[in-house]
Amino acid sequence: MKKDRFLRAAAAAAILVLSAVPALGDEEGIRILVRSAGAVGDAWSASLVSALAGSALLDSVIPCPPGRDPAELAARLSCALAVDVESEAPAGKDAASRWRILDPLTYEALASGTITGPSPTARELAEYWWIPLVEAAEAALPKVKKTLVRVSAAPGTTVTGLSEEPMVIPEEGFLDLPLRVPVTRPWRAVSKGAYPESGYFAALEQGQNLEIPRRPLRLWTVEAGLTMLSFPEIWAHRNFGEDVYFIRFGMAQYLFGLYLVDEEYGEETPPAILSLPLVMPGAGFGMYFLPSDAYVRPYGYASAFARILLLSGAFGFDTVAPIGTNAYLGAEWRAFPRTAVFFEIGAAFYPFCDGFLMAASRGGQGNDGPYINLFGSRWFFEAPMIRFGTRFTL
């Protein structure tokens, strides 16, 4: 009696612990549902649960409540297997446990058998009696623990998230993937010449198809920017190298801009609209540091530009600084599918210029602001430069 009470308590504790595991977290762990019936004591059920729980291939064991169909309940609970055991231990005769291992989705008996022998002691129940059943369950597990779903995409598409290793869609355009259902998994697909795709695949039944769309890369982008929040400019981008690199060309200008300064006593406040006869066509090269489906996409680029003076009698290259270069680090946030907002910070360097005249050209700009202005006889450097604006993908 004392031994029975101990076994019952141990079984109850095991059931509670084992049944709590799925609820606590690992919903995708391999679970097994067990129904233990027959004119035997609770020790038989407890020892069965303990024996199955001891398997390294099973994550949790769920006892089947009385009166419930084990296969049906196993399907509802996303269990990999249902084990149905009927035991008897008649006095004076050998004990017997007839067992079946069922596929919850098909109700098919994957394995069955009978364990017979002299009526086992509690120790024998815990250590030896159920070994054939556990081995059979482990053997049956590969047959049902994963079901097949189909992933369809352009050939060559690399899909991650649905399997341990990235998988590449073959020429057929689809791949059958062993995946236990039901399950929901995030996925991401990358294919050459197309934007990365991503989403969540809710695989509810075997044979479900995940159709991965393919949106070809749009390689041209038009950028409307505002240098130092003052001077509008326009640039075009041509992306290449799988949307990682880009070249840009366009024009900055000082023909129209905002010049907002505080009023100061004794000083004439300059007009808010500043117009200077200089345009700066240029070209540059840059690269993105994250793929285009990143929430915020950082990038960097460097440009070179010409300074064209639009002054009557002096039209042409600005002889003070005929060319300039700049480099920016920026971040791009795609507010809409084909519209992105960007912000950049960088610096400008003017080689082959008259550094002194460039410094003088700043028009009284204070040195006590957060700026660095350095110059030599043939160069001029200024930082920080900031830009922001919008890019429209064509």
Place this chain on the structure above:
Amino acid sequence: MNNRCLRFRVSWGSTARTSVASRLGCAALAAAALALASCWHPAFDPAISGSEAVIRKLGAPILWFSVEDVRAEESDELFFLPNAVYPPTVGLLLHFEAQRIILSAIEFNSITHTGLYSSNSREFPRGLGEQFTVLPAPAGGSDAFFVTGILEGRYVHSMASPLDTSDTNLEIVNLPSLPGAAWPPTFGIGTVAKPLDTMARLTWIGYESGTLLRFYTDLWNGGSAPGLGPVSDIQLPDEELISIPGKAVELESGHIFLSCGLIDGSRAIYRWNGSSDPAPIRFSEIHGPLTGALSDSRLLAEKDGVLTVLDNNLKRLFSFPSGRLRFVHERWDGTRMISVFSRAVFVRTESGDDIGRLKVEVYEIPTADLHKLAD
């Protein structure tokens, strides 16, 4: 002008929720970006780039030097006045501010291309507004004459001598207006070089006394303070319209010009065929106010940094973007008339202070070749 950036204040609530703090953070970031941008001016000045383009055509300067520890601002209007010899040996720095003219002596070494700035400077009210008249002695001495206001000018005995407060080097030259003259007492004053000579003609038009409008002129070559001798009355039917004095010159051709501001805010140029001409012709300042005249009876007008050379019918002959490059005077080198230009550019080198480096250049070109600057 040191720091005219927009200023923003963002208050942070101590009990602000995270979302509020986040919004305030974004607002602070946007305000900081705007404030940062508002401090910024492009590294481009059409007055400098325009002058540089013209300087390439002028060739090498006949004099250039740098001066350290000059007190000024990048936006200030600076003018270097060299004496009328080749190469210049002395000069003055005129520093024009909104309400005053600061006169500073500069010693320079044309071999080492370095200069020394004298903090011993003199200030004068800027009575002629945007216009100013300044002339080194045409004979090539170290003396000079400049007009500080509508009532007087200064004769500088020697541009080489340090300026002091005793006025021993700065002799007051009274303009012809007498006490009680109507306002403005001076309508215009200016100089023009006499062709093939080391002389310059000074011209003054204004009220001598009461409402008696007079025309004065004189030839001056230096050595002593210029004197203006009375010539005649002069007729100007629009005299009551004149409100802002400007430039008055008498050309070798005999034409007299007055460029000035009117009471309605507009500007005009009047031309007399001679001082006895009773009905001067009024022109609009299409190319800007007259800033000078040449010995060959051409006129100089400037607008938005573009210097335009006009004939004596005020017809445009050619233009070039002079910008910071200033026409100083003409000098006779014994064979031809030479036009002299100077450029003074300042760059601040001390953070938070108006101390910096001044670079001065002086260029020359034969007056007959001025049109080449417009090619």
